[in-house]
Amino acid sequence: MEWFCTDEERSALKARERRLTAAFRILAGVTAAAFIVICLLIRTENAQAMHLILMISTAFLGWACILLWILGVKDSRTQLGHLDMLREGEKDFREGTLTLTRDSVQIPKSIRIRKVLLDTGEASPQRLNLDEKWIPRLPPDGSKVRLALIHSYIAGAELLEKPEDTAAVSGVSRKPARIRKAAKLIPLLGIWTIAAVIFGSFVFYQITDTDPAHKITIYVDGELRNEAQLAARLEKELPEQIRMVQIHPFRYAMFGSAALKGADLFIVPDSEKDQFADWFVPGDEGRPVYDPETGLSVAGNWILYSSEETYRLYSGAESPHLEDGAARRAAELLLSMKTEKEEAQ
16 A cells, blocks of 8 residues: 555655745845845935835745745645644545545645545445645546545555556546646735835835935926936035935925925926915025026936026025025035036037
8 A cells, every 4th residue: 555644755745844944034034135235225316216126026025935935835834734634543444446526625724635536335435535736646547446544534545456448537637736726826916016015115215205404305397307317416415414305396296385385496487486486585586597598508408498488496485404505505506517508608
């Protein structure tokens, strides 16, 4: 008789469980380390690209951890528990003709089994249970066998007589339902993806933002292009207490004007200056940053000015950096960034 639950089987399964547990711990550590390293590498100029990398890497590494834990570690521990149950149970032996059915059942908190019919010549065949991973070791359908049973589970099989008519052998698949088992993890993988995006974005925005006392905020009534590069250039020249520069179009604060009102600097066309005059320092007439008549174009590589009117730079009345001079310094740096065309003139 071939026994399915041998000492060698258990030893091999135990070794597999230890290897997979170690691999899971390493992978979980790599996932955490990768998250931290990516966060440490985030800078103003690469923030958007690093945000995407953070989301993708966290999602995929998390998927790998989930699959390794459930299909590897947890499955091995479940198999070990089942083996121990079989090894400790009382054995019973039955003879009859064997038939493997299509019925596959997941026992809660245990293994997945396939139902096996054993025709012993009595009124109806006995319905027995077999661990799906042992299906390939079961004799072919129609065979006369002697089975070792423990609590209706097949623990071993001995082939007594092969079926005479091989054409009558059942065509039921003998492959374990691994794909179906993995498919059931899709909802869990989806939940992890959502959690990774939410948590990763929360951490990302904590890293890429700070309180108003440590950043300069510039709002532009117009379109921007690669504004992160402009912000990074300004950050390098500002005082040490300024850790960050943020440059946004007005529409960035479309759901509330509080952020706009508290900005340090504004770039506004002359046609709109009266609308936002209350946000500017009283008496500030604005310094030209774009003039189509003279060709002046400050930071024109990043700010897409309208070609029809003049734009001016204003200081914010509610800026927290009016007294420490950081807002003035940022304005000076910005005004010094003329386009190549203007510098040539």
